Amino acid sequence: MNQHFASVTEIMHPIGSRSAGPDDVVRLIELKRRFGATAALDGVSLSVRQGEILGIIGRSGAGKSTLIRCLNGLERPDSGQVFIEGRDISRLGERELQPLRRRIGMIFQHFNLLSAKTVEVNVALPLKIEGRPRAERLARAAELLELVGLSEKAKAYPASLSGGQKQRVGIARALAARPALLLSDEATSALDPETTRSILALLRDINRQLGLTILLITHEMEVIRSIADRVAVIDAGRIVEQGPVWSVFADPKSAITQSLLGGIRPQLPAEIASRLTQNAGVEAILRIDVAGEAARSPLLSDLASAVPGWFRLVHGGIDHVQQQPVGTLFVAVAGSNEDHLAEVIAFLKARNARVEVLGHVANSV
Structure with missing residues (x-):
């Protein structure tokens, strides 16, 4: 995933x-x-x-x-x-x-480089506008081109650069005036x-x-x-x-x-979503969102131990965002017994999961 x-x-x-x-x-x-x-x-x-x-x-x-x-x-x-x-x-x-x-430095979607000027001159432009001496401008440009990994392109012109290289030049230019x-x-x-x-x-x-x-x-x-x-x-x-x-x-x-x-968030597969109905069916499809400790725990194993009956994972997984585990799971639960479904939902919510009943399907998915 x-x-x-x-x-x-x-x-x-x-x-x-x-x-x-x-x-x-x-x-x-x-x-x-x-x-x-x-x-x-x-x-x-x-x-x-x-x-x-x-x-x-x-x-x-x-x-x-x-x-x-x-x-x-x-x-x-x-x-x-x-x-x-x-x-x-x-x-x-x-x-x-x-x-x-x-x-305030500024980088743009379309780079905004001066096509008739070399890379180092483009980078040094804010310092020229400030009135800085040429030697100082070029020294700063060399320092910044090294920072963005383009030292060898100092004498090149924008037309010879790839889009990514042009944006690196734009970033260096935006940093010129500190x-x-x-x-x-x-x-x-x-x-x-x-x-x-x-x-x-x-x-x-x-x-x-x-x-x-x-x-x-x-x-x-x-x-x-x-x-x-x-x-x-x-x-x-x-x-x-x-x-x-x-x-x-x-x-x-x-x-x-x-x-x-x-x-970029996981969605219920279209084949299953197309079969959902709000009428009671063989299976209820749950969306379970978890994060932090709830995502670290063996949630489904604990559910199987704590709540009699059957359920199964049909889609989803765990990922990390900013070093925090987060996940979305789509689980099919026996849908004909409302008390069982309520017990499953209560258990999951007690574990700090957010639970949504998406609907029911007439046959197993």
Whole structure:
């Protein structure tokens, strides 16, 4: 199995539950932005700690692009506050924003490299804009190209690079001015899966080596799963759910989160799902979500010992997210005896499993 997720509701972080602290690099307070009748942002509040990777995920049109533009000062909110390293940038003039923007690095989906300039010149561009001496610029570019594994490409031009190499150059450029915050705007969306994994691994390594705070904007749950510490789900301009990645993935509360997770959480095989009915049948099909200690325990063996009768596993498995075991199991239970079914469900819930009766089937599956 590849990605299977589960639920432990008592460790979830409710929306807005984490109070701001002195280590917050980013703090947004009731951010609102409208375009005509459309509320692109409708009261967004969240914080990002120093050294943390926060993933913000949502569908197209959810408000992600507007949010990131407010973070780097390219968009002015109608109301609310945007604090970067403790300073509210939401009402600063362009001249005051200039030095603060140097504290924010940006990597883009389509790389945005200067095709007529060499790789090292592209990397050094932010330092040239700052007015740094040429020798200093090139020394910093060499240091960063080594960090991203492209030292041998310093004199090359972007046209000779692969997509993954171009993104590595983009990452090096974003780090040139030693930012406190790195914004990643769909940085892997244009890359193939293997290259995406290598870029995400690089970002995680940079986060660990430099203690760099990273905010990821994405529509891909696998990106969040791979490297984020926390996730915030945005829908129609609102943060509808947030918390540690493994707990949100394990027990998604909102319909949008459940939908976004549909591609990577295990689903009942279509052949079985097509046979489900709400009428009593030979077997009841249960979905059992487990996490933490419940996922570590021999749950099904204990069930067999504690509850007379029969049942069997038809699909599912256990995986790990952020070093936490999580799993989803689909189990067929004798469905003709309601008392037996109730006893099975009660036992599982007592073990901190979330249980859902999906329906019944007339014959064994």
